[in-house]
């Protein structure tokens with residue numbers, strides 16, 4: 001962005017001035033020394049150099065932005081996007097099998113549900129954009145080499161005419177955010193663990209409706225009550241039911257026990273926001 005394209009913004013001025021007031025008061029309150037100030041600058045520089053600015057910001061602050069922006073929101077509860085969304089995942093029709101490796105580790109789960117308006121009307125052809133870590137906590141594009149599996153466990157699935165969707169994926173596991181860089185250092189130094197409970201990310205969209213970014217969490221996960229990111233909301237915690245009887249295995253063409261999970265999403269009208 002060239003400086004000549006910058007036009008004065010009253011909103012930016014208001015929030016930036018307020019940020020400075022808050023930070024200057026913070027310095028006075030805590031009697032921040034030159035030494036500590038230089039440490040903070042070095043920490044920010046290292047965070048940028050290691051490419052962790054999105055991670056650090058999302059871990060520390062995105063859940064609060066989500067809280068503020070979702071106040072009064074109708075429809076399914078939102079949650080944070082986090083730093084691992086990738087646009088333009090493969091487009092698929094329901095029922096879909098998420099892109100995966102030949103020996104994708106972990107247990108299969110069939111996730112199904114509907115996308116509806118607040119009045120219950122099905123949203124035909126709604127786009128269900130999903131992404132998740134694999135059973136070992138690795139996200140494609142970030143922790144899995146591109147050559148191995150480009151859009152592993154990512155897809156944009158279009159719902160059917162009744163707003164229904166189903167996809168086969170692999171049960172995610174509890175997940176440690178990258179802990180060997182500055183974000184991990186600050187968590188460790190302040191006595192916080194780096195874990196997120198197992199989750200699947202969703203971004204649901206349909207013309208005329210507010211795009212919903214959210215996550216579904218696996219009930220019973222040991223980190224449900226202590227998500228490092230603070231993004232868990234009770235209505236988004238769902239049961240993953242285990243199926244192991246032979247008739248069910250046969251019906252699903254599975255050799256090993258598998259899981260099913262279900263969620264019915266409700267999108268708020270785009271008009272509700274404008275109002």
Ligand code: DHB
Nearest residue numbers: 055058059080082083229
């Ligand atoms: C964050 C969110 C995630 O979904 C994730 O897997 C890791 C980190 C975050 O908000 O920082």
Ligand code: FE
Nearest residue numbers: 082084199201
């Ligand atoms: Fe995530």
